Amino acid sequence: MSADSIDNLLREDRRFPPSESFAAAAVATSALYESAATDRLGFWAEQSRNLLTWQKDFTQVLDWSGAPVAKWFADGELNVAYNCLDRHVEAGLGDRVAIHWEGEPGDTRTITYAQLTADVKRAANMLEALGVGDGDTVAIYLPNVPEAVIAMLAVARIGAIHSVVFGGFSAESLRSRIDDASAKLVITADGGWRKGKVSPLKPIVDGALALQKFDEHGNETPHTVEHVLVVRRGENDVDWTDGRDLWWHEQFATAASEHEARAFEAEHPLFILYTSGTTGKPKGILHTSGGYLTQVAFTHRNIFDLHPESDVFWCTADVGWITGHSYVVYGPLANGTTSVLYEGTPDTPHPGRWFEIIEKYGVSLFYTAPTAIRSFMKVGRQVADDFDLSSIRVLGSVGEPINPEAWIWYRDVVGGGSAPIVDTWWQTETGAIMISALPGITTTKPGSAQVPVPGISVEVLDEQGVTVLPGGGGLLSITEPWPSMLRGIWGDPERFRETYWSKFGTKYFAGDGARRDGDGDIWLLGRVDDVMNVSGHRLSTAEIESALVSHPIVAESAVVGAADETTGQAVVAFVVLRAEHAGGQSADEASVTLRTHVAQSIGAIARPRQVIIVEELPKTRSGKIMRRLLQDVAEGRAVGDTTTLADTSVMSIISAQLSG
Numbered sequence: 001m002s003a004d005s006i007d008n009l010l011r012e013d014r015r016f017p018p019s020e021s022f023a024a025a026a027v028a029t030s031a032l033y034e035s036a037a038t039d040r041l042g043f044w045a046e047q048s049r050n051l052l053t054w055q056k057d058f059t060q061v062l063d064w065s066g067a068p069v070a071k072w073f074a075d076g077e078l079n080v081a082y083n084c085l086d087r088h089v090e091a092g093l094g095d096r097v098a099i100h101w102e103g104e105p106g107d108t109r110t111i112t113y114a115q116l117t118a119d120v121k122r123a124a125n126m127l128e129a130l131g132v133g134d135g136d137t138v139a140i141y142l143p144n145v146p147e148a149v150i151a152m153l154a155v156a157r158i159g160a161i162h163s164v165v166f167g168g169f170s171a172e173s174l175r176s177r178i179d180d181a182s183a184k185l186v187i188t189a190d191g192g193w194r195k196g197k198v199s200p201l202k203p204i205v206d207g208a209l210a211l212q213k214f215d216e217h218g219n220e221t222p223h224t225v226e227h228v229l230v231v232r233r234g235e236n237d238v239d240w241t242d243g244r245d246l247w248w249h250e251q252f253a254t255a256a257s258e259h260e261a262r263a264f265e266a267e268h269p270l271f272i273l274y275t276s277g278t279t280g281k282p283k284g285i286l287h288t289s290g291g292y293l294t295q296v297a298f299t300h301r302n303i304f305d306l307h308p309e310s311d312v313f314w315c316t317a318d319v320g321w322i323t324g325h326s327y328v329v330y331g332p333l334a335n336g337t338t339s340v341l342y343e344g345t346p347d348t349p350h351p352g353r354w355f356e357i358i359e360k361y362g363v364s365l366f367y368t369a370p371t372a373i374r375s376f377m378k379v380g381r382q383v384a385d386d387f388d389l390s391s392i393r394v395l396g397s398v399g400e401p402i403n404p405e406a407w408i409w410y411r412d413v414v415g416g417g418s419a420p421i422v423d424t425w426w427q428t429e430t431g432a433i434m435i436s437a438l439p440g441i442t443t444t445k446p447g448s449a450q451v452p453v454p455g456i457s458v459e460v461l462d463e464q465g466v467t468v469l470p471g472g473g474g475l476l477s478i479t480e481p482w483p484s485m486l487r488g489i490w491g492d493p494e495r496f497r498e499t500y501w502s503k504f505g506t507k508y509f510a511g512d513g514a515r516r517d518g519d520g521d522i523w524l525l526g527r528v529d530d531v532m533n534v535s536g537h538r539l540s541t542a543e544i545e546s547a548l549v550s551h552p553i554v555a556e557s558a559v560v561g562a563a564d565e566t567t568g569q570a571v572v573a574f575v576v577l578r579a580e581h582a583g584g585q586s587a588d589e590a591s592v593t594l595r596t597h598v599a600q601s602i603g604a605i606a607r608p609r610q611v612i613i614v615e616e617l618p619k620t621r622s623g624k625i626m627r628r629l630l631q632d633v634a635e636g637r638a639v640g641d642t643t644t645l646a647d648t649s650v651m652s653i654i655s656a657q658l659s660g
């Protein structure tokens with residue numbers, strides 16, 4: 001976050017107490033805080049037993065003896081898919097809608113719990129017939145279509161592990177994720193609808209599997225994929241590799257319909273989800289079953305004030321991100337919720353598309369990212385005002401700090417001036433929401449995520465690990481293990497320790513800066529490491545730099561996240577060209593080439609807003625690039641202290657070049 005916006009935040013003093021009528025019917029009560037404070041583990045045990053159905057009850061709540069790898073409810077057994085599906089049907093809720101699906105072109109599907117259960121059973125049989133079972137990994141590369149949810153739950157049902165890869169990632173990114181997890185099966189679609197046209201996916205899977213990869217001895221390492229299962233959605237032409245590629249609808253039609261949900265241990269792996277870190281290589285964050293499902297179900301119910309018999313919940317995230325895993329799939333389904341799932345972009349075919357969907361399905365609980373709110377602010381409130389949004393009861397925000405102006409706009413325009421806003425802080429690693437207001441209880445403050453969820457212990461620490469007092473700023477840390485915490489980085493226990501546990505010992509280092517105000521409420525101030533947050537998506541500066549230097553014209557590069565009005569941060573790259581290429585292309589041409597190159601190597605979400613060609617990068621005498629100074633330039637500020645640079649004239653040359 002830029003210094004200006006932090007100053008603005010600190011001056012924010014508007015307060016919004018809950019209305020009496022809302023509080024009277026609220027799901028969450030302050031008793032939650034009290035019971036969690038009295039007996040934290042007993043609290044989580046009670047929540048878990050209340051919210052989930054255990055096939056074998058647990059006797060132990062937390063085992064932290066193997067820290068930093070926690071075990072929750074370790075001797076209990078459950079089936080995650082059964083908890084999301086069959087038990088609701090057994091309870092007589094089979095006719096309740098699970099998913100109102102809306103395709104971008106306007107086609108729709110309404111799927112009840114009975115149908116979804118039947119589909120997942122059949123899909124589970126289909127996967128088993130393909131030789132997928134307990135502990136195997138399955139890569140899922142699909143658009144936001146019901147088959148994505150069905151595939152995830154079918155994988156979970158048979159005790160396999162899914163690794164969902166967001167459909168915007170490139171062939172190279174997909175392949176590295178397939179290889180890292182040794183995926184046996186890839187589930188994809190021919191294509192999905194985005195921005196009014198079909199965006200092909202199967203060709204990217206073909207490209208990923210055709211890439212040649214080598215080990216450190218120069219020997220080719222073949223991929224591990226046996227089959228590619230293809231959902232027909234875009235109806236675009238696709239190439240076919242006989243024996244390897246199979247149509248989902250054909251396999252599905254011949255699969256058996258009955259499938260018994262076997263119980264797995266609470267710590268059975270559920271999924272891997274890759275996220276950006278401070279080095280170039282994405283980390284495979286591992287989540288397991290019982291603790292994860294407990295905390296996503298608990299937070300979803302209490303933070304969104306879920307009344308499952310009457311609410312319609314819509315989380316706009318793509319299933320390819322953690323928000324999609326926890327609040328499109330697992331939390332809502334575990335709670336028997338009716339949800340909306342939308343395939344496309346917010347402004348296709350018209351800028352009011354999301355509002356139209358809220359009106360059409362009577363969405364009452366709405367969860368989105370600040371970047372989306374800011375882009376609606378840009379088009380103006382008349383777009384929203386054309387639709388009836390009176391069904392809205394609770395609004396959620398996630399992914400990046402929400403600036404107070406966007407918060408107020410969200411409440412006024414989308415929330416009719418009264419809906420409580422929950423600003424939810426969490427991460428891929430935390431699995432579920434960790435810091436948030438509770439509607440009906442908390443007096444909200446625009447721009448602050450406020451208080452830890454009941455049963456969660458959070459502190460703001462200084463560099464030495466000492467708790468800062470109210471009024472002070474420092475680093476956010478989670479000081480006690482929590483049920484949905486990550487259980488490791490896939491295949492890399494050393495990196496797991498080093499990244500999260502080397503700074504504060506058994507207290508988790510989150511990588512976010514934070515401040516506590518006089519009331520003790522928490523204000524998030526953005527990442528303190530080399531991770532950027534662009535439109536609520538995490539990107540690593542190192543990963544983009546390594547993509548840039550992989551291009552033959554590039555000698556050196558430095559990437560910074562510059563403050564951006566709409567996307568929060570934007571990728572700005574500074575690049576030094578190789579001498580032999582410097583004459584070949586104009587700076588403008590090189591810049592266009594390199595922006596495209598990054599999009600092709602990582603995915604369109606990583607495409608730099610700007611690639612600035614410079615003669616030299618600012619470095620200290622020990623050769624470290626001073627990104628702070630480049631950030632000043634990228635954000636159009638006066639350049640800060642340059643005295644530690646090896647060559648103090650570099651920054652004035654870069655600044656002059658940009659203004660000239």
Ligand code: WTA
Binds near residue numbers: 400537
């Ligand atoms: C940021 C997304 C401020 C934060 C669920 C975190 C937030 C990173 C908020 C995780 C929020 C997420 N306020 N910052 N309410 N929510 N962040 O893994 O920097 O994609 O570390 O998980 O997003 O991003 P991730």
